[in-house]
Amino acid sequence: MGVLALGSGSELLPTPDFSRVKRYIAGIRPYRRGRFRLELESIGNKLLLHNYGHGGAGVTLSWGCAEEAxxxxxxxxxxxxxxxxxxxxxxxxxxxMVLMEQGYRVKIYTEKFTPDTTSDVAGAQWSPALVNRGPQRRFERIMRKSHRRFARLAEQDYGVTLKANYATRGHGTHLDQIPDGLLAPMERVARLPFAGPAKAGRLYHTFHIEPPIYLPSLLADLYFRGVETEERRFEDARELVALPERAVVNCLGYGARRVFGDEQLQPIRGQLVLLEPQKLPYLLSHRGYIFPRKDGVVLGGSVERGVFVAETDERTCQGIIRKNERFFGL
Ligand SMILES: Cc1cc2nc3c(=O)[nH]c(=O)nc-3n(C[C@H](O)[C@H](O)[C@H](O)COP(=O)(O)OP(=O)(O)OC[C@H]3O[C@@H](n4cnc5c(N)ncnc54)[C@H](O)[C@@H]3O)c2cc1C
Known part of the structure; x- marks a missing residue:
């Protein structure tokens, strides 16, 4: 681990223009007490595999959990x-996608598709935040599998990029939970290269996944491979028995709470502010976070435990903007 002395005036990275607000967004992180659920059971004549409850890390864990499932x-x-x-x-x-790669014939049943899912709300940084990780060996295996896929996708036009993330002391610490050897080692920074009060911090490098590019690309690839889809809402797990398929994988996210009666699943609402697109060559984690994307600059994010209504409120979103302005001394 090195110590970088970044941040003399001429090396400062650009300050966002916080006045250019595009819209507010909210979503419910499907947080599960104990651990996320990756588990087999039988229901009637079906084999049922659960894959949900990944809290604030569903994008991060997606490929690893899919392969494991x-x-x-x-x-x-x-x-x-x-x-x-x-x-x-x-x-x-x-x-x-993993099922189809392995030769299964797949039909997706869902109430909503991209851009109307929680996954479309994610920031999305590759980091295991706000999730109960379960056994360490399994978590590491899942992270390694996910990393391999995202590294491959970063070489394609999929909305996945390796980026620098500057973090103030005590923030972005979930990045420290990423198993060794997957990303470049974290470096300590004596002064972060931003305008405003001087702050020491850390520099990480991780993937930034842009859901507005990534999720439609994934869906297009699935259709290209011949996936079948049906728009359908489930109210109760007993409805599964009538499906023609012998095996069912439950990826309902927070929806699993109602359909499967899983009260371990606890909502954590997150509100985000999206600014108009700006050229900012960094991610930033402090009391809030800044993730610049092609569709806009994401300012995050509230952590509202127990709130299950995916709506924004002016006060919280204004608070998010103020927190970020203060970081830059505005
Ligand atoms: C503000 C915010 C920021 C986040 N940032 C990050 C981040 O930086 N990095 C990261 O890795 N993760 C992040 N996350 C977490 C991530 O978004 C979730 O963990 C992930 O989207 C969960 O994916 P999922 O497929 O399980 O659930 P969802 O995306 O919610 O998908 C569930 C699917 O099930 C369908 N469904 C639900 N109920 C029913 C029903 N009854 N009948 C039929 N269909 C149903 C839905 O329509 C949807 O298609 C963030 C989340 C939020 C809210």
Missing amino acids: VGMLRAEVPPPAEVAVLGAGVMGMSTA
């Missing part, structure tokens, strides 16, 4: 069986 299923129902995937957020689409 398909590995569990394969031992019971080998390809080319027909599999129903419930949900078309990042978890449902990644799982469907």
Whole structure:
């Protein structure tokens, strides 16, 4: 770990223009007490595999969980069986993709598709934030599998980029939970290269995934591979018994609370402010965060435990803007 002495006046990185607000956004992180659920069970004549409850890290864990889930299923129902995937957020689409790569025939049943899922609300940084990770060895295996996929996608036109993330002391610490050897080592920075009061911090490098590019690309790839889809809302797990597929993968995110009665699933609302697009060559984590994307600059993010209504409020979003302005001494 090195110590960088960045931040003399001439090296300052640009300050965002916080007056250019595009819109406010909110979503419910599907946080699960104990651990996220990756588990097999039987329901009637079906084999049911759960893959949900990834809190603020669903994008990060998506590929690893998808590969892990398909590995569990394969031992019971080998390809080319027909599999129903419930949900078309990042978890449902990644799982469907891995299933199809392995020769399964897949049909996705879902109420909503991109751009109307929680996954579309994510920032999305590759980091295991706000999630109960479960056993460490399994978590590391999942992170390594996810990393391999995102590294490959970063070489394509998929909205995945390796970026620098500057973090003030005590923030962005979930980045320290990423297993060793996957990303460049974190460096301490004596003075972060931003206008405003001098602050020491850290420099990480991680993937930034842009959902408005990433999720439609994933869906287009699934259609290209021949996935079937049906728009459908489930009210109760008993409805699954009537599906024609022998195996079902549950990727309903927070929706699993109602359909499967899982009260371990606790909502954590996140509100974000989207500024008009600006050229800012960094991610920043402090009391809030700044993730510049092609569709705009994301300012995040509230952490509102127990709130299950995905709506924004003016006061919280103005607070997010003020917090970021203060960081830059505005
Ligand atoms: C503000 C915010 C910021 C975030 N930032 C990050 C980040 O930086 N990095 C990161 O990795 N993660 C981040 N996340 C977390 C991430 O968005 C979630 O963990 C992830 O989207 C969960 O994916 P999912 O596919 O399980 O659920 P969802 O995206 O919610 O998808 C669930 C799917 O199931 C369908 N469905 C639900 N109920 C029913 C039903 N009853 N019948 C039929 N269909 C149903 C939905 O329509 C949808 O298609 C963030 C989340 C929020 C809210």
